[in-house]
Amino acid sequence: MNETGKYGNDSEYFRDLIRRDQGKREAETQLRLMLDEAEASGKSDRTPQAIWAATETQFSQKNG
Numbered sequence: 001m002n003e004t005g006k007y008g009n010d011s012e013y014f015r016d017l018i019r020r021d022q023g024k025r026e027a028e029t030q031l032r033l034m035l036d037e038a039e040a041s042g043k044s045d046r047t048p049q050a051i052w053a054a055t056e057t058q059f060s061q062k063n064g
Contacts (some may be wrong), residue, residue, distance in 0.1 A: 007013040044051065 001007055001016065007016070010041065046054075
């Protein structure tokens with residue numbers, strides 16, 4: 001893609017489509033793995049509110 005956001009030729013366009021598709025598939029695979037891992041970890045004893053509060057604390061500490 002050039003500076004104006006247009007493709008120079010059909011080949012550039014198709015390569016970009018392929019790269020985007022590969023990225024999407026990799027993200028979907030990663031999400032599936034994360035969901036499988038979460039499901040296999042079992043049921044939590046914490047309430048949704050406690051999980052949310054812990055997540056907010058972790059986010060605050062990282063982004064401080």
